[in-house]
Amino acid sequence: MSKQKSNWYEFYKGIWEINPTFKQILGTCPTLAVTVSVMNGIAMALATTFVLVFSSLFISLVRKFIPNQVRIAAYIVIIAAFVTIADLVMKAKFPELSKALGPFVPLIVVNCIILGRAEAFASKNSPWKSVLDALGNGAGFLLALLIMGSIRELLGSRTILGYQILPNGFEPLVVMILPAGAFLTFGLLMGFSNFYLERKKRIEQQELIAKFRKPEVKVEVKGMEA
Amino acid sequence: MKTVIHMIATLTIIGVIAGGLLSEVSDWAVPLIAMNQKAETEKAIFLVQPSGKSYEAVAGAGFEIYKVFDENKNLTGFSMAYEGNGFQGKIRLMIGLSADLNNITSLEILEQVETPGLGTKVTEDPFRNQFKGLQTSPQIEWVKGKSPEKPNEIQTVTGATISSKSVVAIINAGLTKARQLKERGKL
Numbered sequence: 001m002s003k004q005k006s007n008w009y010e011f012y013k014g015i016w017e018i019n020p021t022f023k024q025i026l027g028t029c030p031t032l033a034v035t036v037s038v039m040n041g042i043a044m045a046l047a048t049t050f051v052l053v054f055s056s057l058f059i060s061l062v063r064k065f066i067p068n069q070v071r072i073a074a075y076i077v078i079i080a081a082f083v084t085i086a087d088l089v090m091k092a093k094f095p096e097l098s099k100a101l102g103p104f105v106p107l108i109v110v111n112c113i114i115l116g117r118a119e120a121f122a123s124k125n126s127p128w129k130s131v132l133d134a135l136g137n138g139a140g141f142l143l144a145l146l147i148m149g150s151i152r153e154l155l156g157s158r159t160i161l162g163y164q165i166l167p168n169g170f171e172p173l174v175v176m177i178l179p180a181g182a183f184l185t186f187g188l189l190m191g192f193s194n195f196y197l198e199r200k201k202r203i204e205q206q207e208l209i210a211k212f213r214k215p216e217v218k219v220e221v222k223g224m225e226a
Numbered sequence: 227m228k229t230v231i232h233m234i235a236t237l238t239i240i241g242v243i244a245g246g247l248l249s250e251v252s253d254w255a256v257p258l259i260a261m262n263q264k265a266e267t268e269k270a271i272f273l274v275q276p277s278g279k280s281y282e283a284v285a286g287a288g289f290e291i292y293k294v295f296d297e298n299k300n301l302t303g304f305s306m307a308y309e310g311n312g313f314q315g316k317i318r319l320m321i322g323l324s325a326d327l328n329n330i331t332s333l334e335i336l337e338q339v340e341t342p343g344l345g346t347k348v349t350e351d352p353f354r355n356q357f358k359g360l361q362t363s364p365q366i367e368w369v370k371g372k373s374p375e376k377p378n379e380i381q382t383v384t385g386a387t388i389s390s391k392s393v394v395a396i397i398n399a400g401l402t403k404a405r406q407l408k409e410r411g412k413l
Contacts (some may be wrong), residue, residue: 036342062240070233074240081244085251092258095266156342174343 010129014136021144022193026112030104031145032182038161041149042142043097047090047105049138051082052114053131056122060130063123075118076109083108113137144189151185152176271305274322274332278302287407289400294322301325304413307336308400312392315339319396323362327404327413330397333357338389345389353390356380357397365398 020026027048034040055078066074087105090098098105108114117137122130150160156176158166175181271292272278278294290307303325309318317338322331335349347353360366361377368391369375370382382390407413 066236067229067233069229070237073237077237077240077244081248084248088251088255088259092255092262095259095262172343177342 007129007132010132011136011139014133014138014140015143016140018137019140019144019193020113020116020137021141022190024113024116025190026116027141028186030107030111031148032179032186034101034104035145035148035152035182035185036156036177037100037153037159038146038149039097040100041145043090043094044101044104045138045142045145047086047101048108048111048113048141049135050086051079051108051111052117052138053134054082055079055114056117056130056134057127059118059122060125060127071123072115072119075115075123079114079118080109113141147189148182148185151189152181156181267307270307270320270334270336273334274305274320275303276332278305281305284407284412286412287403289403291404291407291413293413303331304404306400306404308396308403309337310392310396310399312338313340313345313388317389317392317396319393319400321397321400323401323404327401327408328362330357330360330362333393333397335393340386340389344385347383347386348389348393353380353383353386362401365401366394368394 014020016023018024021028021031030044030048034044055075058078059075062074083106086108087098090101090105117130117134121133125133154160154165155173158164158168158170158172173181176185267290268281271281271294275281275294277296279297280299281292281294284291284293284304292305294302294305296302304323304327306321306323307318308321309316311317315338317340318336320334320336322333323329324331333354335354338346338349340346340348356374357380360380363378365378367376367379368382369379370387371384372381374381380390380394404413
């Protein structure tokens with residue numbers, strides 16, 4: 001990886017490498033609560049991404065004017081403004097979705113993903129990079145909610161996005177749409193994601209070791225021939 | 227001192243900009259939100275009074291109750307929104323009553339947070355249809371595990387006994403209020 005990280009990297013790192021849900025383990029409260037159906041998950045992720053992108057952009061734009069002592073207060077005001085906008089727009093245009101998400105839209109204000117990215121990234125980087133970082137993290141959050149929502153809706157109500165997938169003979173696992181099912185799904189997914197990343201890391205390490213060993217072996221062989 | 231002024235100035239400017247932006251958005255959104263809520267109430271009122279064409283709110287009732295009229299402006303009955311405690315939280319009902327308050331025309335569950343798959347069975351047709359034409363005097367009774375015999379009885383749903391009982395209790399509480407209104411000549 002070069003020192004000058006590419007813009008593309010700022011975007012895609014959020015999807016998997018530092019996935020807000022599975023790797024940073026931020027914003028778990030809405031993740032667990034709203035993923036009873038895929039649609040709720042999508043709506044929640046889109047609302048969060050909207051707030052994330054705009055607050056990152058604005059925080060990055062004003063980052064040089066905000067005194068260090070009051071930076072968190074300033075971030076929260078900016079974030080709260082965008083959350084209120086998102087909440088009002090949803091109530092006005094998508095009343096059904098707004099009802100399904102209940103208090104979790106206003107609660108985006110205290111969602112750690114947004115304050116986390118503001119503090120860790122947007123306050124130190126250019127607006128363009130901050131927007132890419134926000135989009136990447138939003139996409140990662142969307143991916144996580146999509147997976148969680150699909151698993152829980154499929155097993156809990158036999159449907160995906162309201163379309164029946166599993167046959168009537170399959171008895172819905174009610175536990176999957178209860179909070180317990182959310183914890184089960186979340187734990188298993190986090191386990192799988194860590195298992196996968198660990199294995200990838202181990203393979204990379206072994207490749208690296210093998211790469212450094214090869215020349216030594218060759219030298220030895222040459223020496224023996226001589 | 228300089229930092230203090232800088233801090234105050236920055237927060238003030240951010241606050242003013244955010245406030246201005248929000249007031250613009252809210253000017254646009256508030257009428258739409260009010261319209262949505264009105265449409266929702268209207269839909270629920272006519273859902274429990276299928277022959278209704280127009281409605282009128284009863285003033286001074288202390289809760290939401292509407293007179294519903296048919297196309298010839300004759301009173302067909304009442305739609306009453308009433309809420310009470312369920313198993314886990316509030317249950318909000320829309321109850322359709324005949325003009326003499328002696329029968330229920332239909333029942334809709336507007337809001338509930340019952341256990342998915344168990345308590346939520348009270349929102350399904352088999353349970354709700356029991357209330358169609360149900361006699362309301364002296365009050366609604368419930369039976370468990372057997373078929374209802376009297377004209378004012380319903381059967382609770384297996385696995386949702388508490389939710390079923392709660393719905394009955396909410397309707398009875400609402401009926402008492404409606405009868406009081408009638409005695410005072412407000413309906």
